[in-house]
Amino acid sequence: MNIEKSRISPLQFMFAIMCFIRSSSLLSSFFTPIVNQDSWLVIIFGMIVSLPVLWIYISLSKAFPKSNLIEINDLVFGRIGGKIISAFYLWFFFTLTALNLRDLGIFVGKSTMSKTPPVLIIIVFILLCAWAVYYGLEVVTRYGIVFILISSAILLLSFLVSINIMHRESFLPILNQPLKSYIQGTNIITMIPFGELVVFLMIVPYVDFKQKKLVRYFMGGFLLGGLLLLAVILRDLAILGNTLKYFSLPSFETLRIIRLFDSLGHMEILFAILLIILLFFKVTLLFYISLLALSYWLKIETFRPFILPVAALLVAYSFIMFESSMQQTAFAREIIPFFWPIFEMLLPFITLIVAYIRELPKKNREKEKEDVKV
Amino acid sequence: MFKYINKKLRYGFFRLTEQNNHPPKPEDDSKKTQETLISGNLTADLEYIRKLLGTSSDIKMHEFRYGEDFQLKGALVFVDGLVSNEILTESIMKPLIMNRNLSPFQTSSMQKTLDTVRQTILCSGDITEKYTIGELVESCLSGDTVFLSEGFDKALIISSKGWEKRSITEPQTESVVRGPREGFTENFRTNTALIRRRIKSANLRLDHMSIGEKTDTNVCVAYIDGVADPNIVDTVKARLKSINTDAIMDSGYIEQYIEDHPFSLFPTVGYSEKPDVITARMLEGRVAIISDGSPFVTTAPMLLLESFQTSEDYYIRPYFASLLRIFRYLAFIITVSAPAFFIALTTYHQELIPTTLLLTIISAREGTPFPATLEAIILILSFEILREAGVRLPRPLGQAISIVGALVMGEAAVTAGLVGAPMVITIAITAVAEFAVPDQSEAASILRIIFLVLASVLGAYGIALGFLGVLIHLASLKSFGVPYCTNLTFNHNMQDSYIRMPLWFMSKRPKAIVGQDKTRNKTNTPPSPLSKNSSPEENP
Amino acid sequence: MIILIIVFIIMLMIDLPSVIRNGKKKILIAYGLIFTFSFTICLLLALEINIKSPLMFVDEFYKNILHFSY
Structure with missing residues (x-):
């Protein structure tokens, strides 16, 4: 069974990870009100805490270089156990996709199209995503680098333009908040953009690189993406200062404040377009991964007929998910830090341990050797 | 959904090609008659040719006598305007008529006489023997002179192409401030010569084929063996062969018949009017398609990047x-x-x-x-x-x-x-x-x-x-198997995409296109005035 | 409502021919299930029947039973 025939280059993979993390900068409001001026520290903490999690992913994909997550589950837990575990993942992937879709709908509604009904915005968007997904992985990941370039250019530009309105005092005082809020903040940042990298376990087998380089590209994407996220938070913090916690879209506010040559203000349109593009990348990737997981779970050779029904399902799911965005934020702050770890840490870790106990990768290698001999 | 649209479009396209798959029947008949052999009876043969070509005023059949005491009967068939008058008179007519040594021959010594005519009388570097009326008419229509003689069951085809043509001028579409100013012309041979002149490598291949049932247009697939990917060359040739049409008026026809995505807004086959551009593309591994009668040479595969490059960039x-x-x-x-x-x-x-x-x-x-x-x-x-x-x-x-x-x-x-x-x-x-x-x-x-x-x-x-x-x-989009925006998305070879790096830095040809020979220059170092090869004054 | 049904019929028209032509029963069954599920959910949403979000179950589970929450 081989659904995805095309292969992507390691660089594309790396930039896909970067772009994936970068597009989460929209969600910074989940933790900024908790840690206020120390948001940037929390990102660094989060990156450090995420390293062992990434180690789990990397060792998993190293142990099973030719299988994606669903296939790994089948190999490790057997047919029935694998199906059950995979079902959880499947639900997780769908939820992630719908969550991001919802974020996009709310964001576009709030920022640019306040009069258009959100259903329309989301439907048009998911159709575009469906078009990209139809062509497969190569098309889905191809533009990661271009998006990263554009977003970095805008980031750099906004830094240069806003130097005179940045305040050093915004960062003070450092580390004077209760320990609990740091733990919560770190927990959120570890789960929401960084831990979500577990989805990349679905596409690692379709990247053509040598095994040794996997670490380099995986970590490279993670670190660079993390740094970009850090830069965004630093900028927002330096400009907005203490008011950071009041905004649900800090970057949007930042760019609204920045003025270029006195007359050119309101750069938030740039941010809006940029964010739509980045979220497009993320939703498309997640949508693709959900469909890939679905077809592997059902053991069906193609996912193309499922694109449209699943898209409709996602639209519906994104609407019934939460009753209000307040509820969503509360959920993201209070429950996700405990709930996401099941998928992002616990299950992969169990998989790794079971695989280790059953000495599975070894068998796998022997099988491969036999294949080569035959 | 897209599958559906795709399917519909394919169906439409299929119908289009299907219509082309049925050539009109009368042409089949004319094919058969064209395979008639030359009889050796001069009057009958000329009559037959006259029947095939009809009463066109530009087709000249000049009958004359030559040889010892003018005992031999011969005829020249050519199209007025396509042949060079100079070649016709100086290299064909004059030697034939001035020669007095050729005696009448028997059927058994026919080949010998023919060889004598070919080797010692006619002053031309390109003479071939043809057996059928069809071939004879074909070469006559492409500008060669046909020599028939009483008793010969073969004809000599003497190359005498010499029609009026536009000289090489600066192209109208791609003018440059710096760089070569010559452009391709409508003349096929001139165009191939322009390419050959720029690439003196023995590996340059100019594979000929002809397309179009009525126009029978000369088309030449040009590539550099080793640099071009053989798969792409084969694909190009296969697609050219599968073109089923009666006329090729311009390379634009060929482009539309061989492109990958006929329904896309973006062109997936490139073209240029300048030999330096075409040769540069060929040196990157692309295949050029030169078609007779068009000053635009087509290249494949095309990348999106090509639209943003100009020759002057380099x-x-x-x-x-x-x-x-x-x-x-x-x-x-x-x-x-x-x-x-x-x-x-x-x-x-x-x-x-x-x-x-x-x-x-x-x-x-x-x-x-x-x-x-x-x-x-x-x-x-x-x-x-x-x-x-x-x-x-x-x-x-x-x-x-x-x-x-x-x-x-x-x-x-x-x-x-x-x-x-x-x-x-x-x-x-x-x-x-x-x-x-x-x-x-x-x-x-x-x-x-x-x-x-x-x-x-x-x-x-x-x-x-x-x-x-x-x-x-x-x-x-894909063009001949190569992703359309391959160099713009940081897969490889970013030296020449959004910006152009110095020439010495571009040591690799585009990886997605090229065949075996992947490197341009071995050293990736800037030219340095202090190196060993510099002028003697500096290194006493 | 009507728009929704039309949209789903269009979807069916687009996908079904290729699924049937494919000839594999498994794909047809899977497609049917996914399609029906998706259609039901969308229909319920359009009829403004309140569907409990699975995330809300998780929410309650964590808050009231496990007491895991910040």
Whole structure:
């Protein structure tokens, strides 16, 4: 069974990870009100805490270089156990996709199209995503680098333009908040953009690189993406200062404040377009991964007929998910830090341990050797 | 959904090709008659040829006598205007008639006499023997002279092509400030010679084929063996062979028959009028297709990048070349999206325009009767009409049109209050920017209108969606198996994409296209004046 | 409502021919299930029947039973 025939280059993979993390900068409001001026520290903490999690992913994909997550589950837990575990993942992937879709709908509604009904915005968007997904992985990941370039250019530009309105005092005082809020903040940042990298376990087998380089590209994407996220938070913090916690879209506010040559203000349109593009990348990737997981779970050779029904399902799911965005934020702050770890840490870790106990990768290698001999 | 559309389109396309698959029957018959052998009876053969070619005034059949005491009867068949009179008289007629040594022959010694004529009398470097009337007529129609003689069951085909042709001039479409100024002409041989002259490598291959049942156009597949990917060469040849049509008027026909995505807005086969551009592309591993009668040589596979490259990028130093290239990308973005942005800003996001500018725009639009979108569409339409009118008319008239159209009409429309001046400015910028990327101007003109509609419906969100849609489409395109935007998405070979690196740095040919021979130069180091090969004064 | 049904019929028209032509029963069954599920959910949403979000179950589970929450 081989659904995805095309292969992507390691660089594309790396930039896909970067772009994936970068597009989460929209969600910074989940933790900024908790840690206020120390948001940037929390990102660094989060990156450090995420390293062992990434180690789990990397060792998993190293142990099973030719299988994606669903296939790994089948190999490790057997047919029935694998199906059950995979079902959880499947639900997780769908939820992630719908969550991001919802974020996009709310964001576009709030920022640019306040009069258009959100259903329309989301439907048009998911159709575009469906078009990209139809062509497969190569098309889905191809533009990661271009998006990263554009977003970095805008980031750099906004830094240069806003130097005179940045305040050093915004960062003070450092580390004077209760320990609990740091733990919560770190927990959120570890789960929401960084831990979500577990989805990349679905596409690692379709990247053509040598095994040794996997670490380099995986970590490279993670670190660079993390740094970009850090830069965004630093900028927002330096400009907005203490008011950071009041905004649900800090970057949007930042760019609204920045003025270029006195007359050119309101750069938030740039941010809006940029964010739509980045979220497009993320939703498309997640949508693709959900469909890939679905077809592997059902053991069906193609996912193309499922694109449209699943898209409709996602639209519906994104609407019934939460009753209000307040509820969503509360959920993201209070429950996700405990709930996401099941998928992002616990299950992969169990998989790794079971695989280790059953000495599975070894068998796998022997099988491969036999294949080569035959 | 896309599968469905795809299927429908394929069906349509299939029907088109299917129609072409049934050649008309009469031609089958004429094929059979063309296989008739030459009889040796001069009068009968000439009569037969006359029957095949009909009563065309330009086909000359000159009967004459030659040899010892003018005992031999011969005839020359040629098309007046296609043959060079000089060759005909000096190298064929004169030697034949002046020769007095050729005695009459028996049937058994026919071959010997023929060889004598061929080897000692006719003064030409390209003589072939043909057996059938069909072949004979064919070569006669392509400009060769046919020599028939009483008693010979073979004909001699003497190359004498020499029709009037345009000399090599500077191409109209791709003029340069620096770089070679010669361009391809309509003449097939001249074009192949122009390429051969630039690539003296023994590996240059010029594989010939002919396409078109009626026009029988000479087409030549040119590539450098080893540099070009053999798979691509085979694909090109296979697609050329599968072309089933009766006429090839220009290389544009061939382009449309062999391109990968006939329904895409973007061209997936490139072309150029300049030999230096074509050879440079061939040296990157592309395959060139030269077709007779067209000064445009087609190249495949095409990458999106090619539209943003010019030959001059490589002849001037890299800094300015890179800057120009970035400007070209910007120009393309502007030409596609400037009117859309204007509409989106003025109708949906007024708060984003600086206040003073907003006031200017409002006061300019005060009293204009149409909504902004309609205004933009009217202006775009009138620009396209003006351009079309200017292109088709003779040059002096064309200038008059542009003055009347652009200056008088534009000025009058603004002062009369029909359209706002800011809109005119936007459309003018759009129009000018379009010419910075001439290869994609067709796609840009259509995309511009699509973006305009999207922006007027969904504002900035529509523009973002349109942008993403174009990107998805571009990412899905493939030209002869090579992804269309391969060099623009950081897969490999970024030395020559958004910017152009120095020549010595571009040591690798584009990985996605090239065959075995992957490197241009072995050292990746800048030329240094202190190296061993420098002038003796510096290293005493 | 009607728009929704039309949209789903269009979807069916687009996908079904290729699924049937494919000939594999498994794909047809899977497609049917996914399609029906998706249609039901969308229909319920359009009829404004309140569907409990699975995330809300998780929410309650964590808050009231496990007491895991910040």
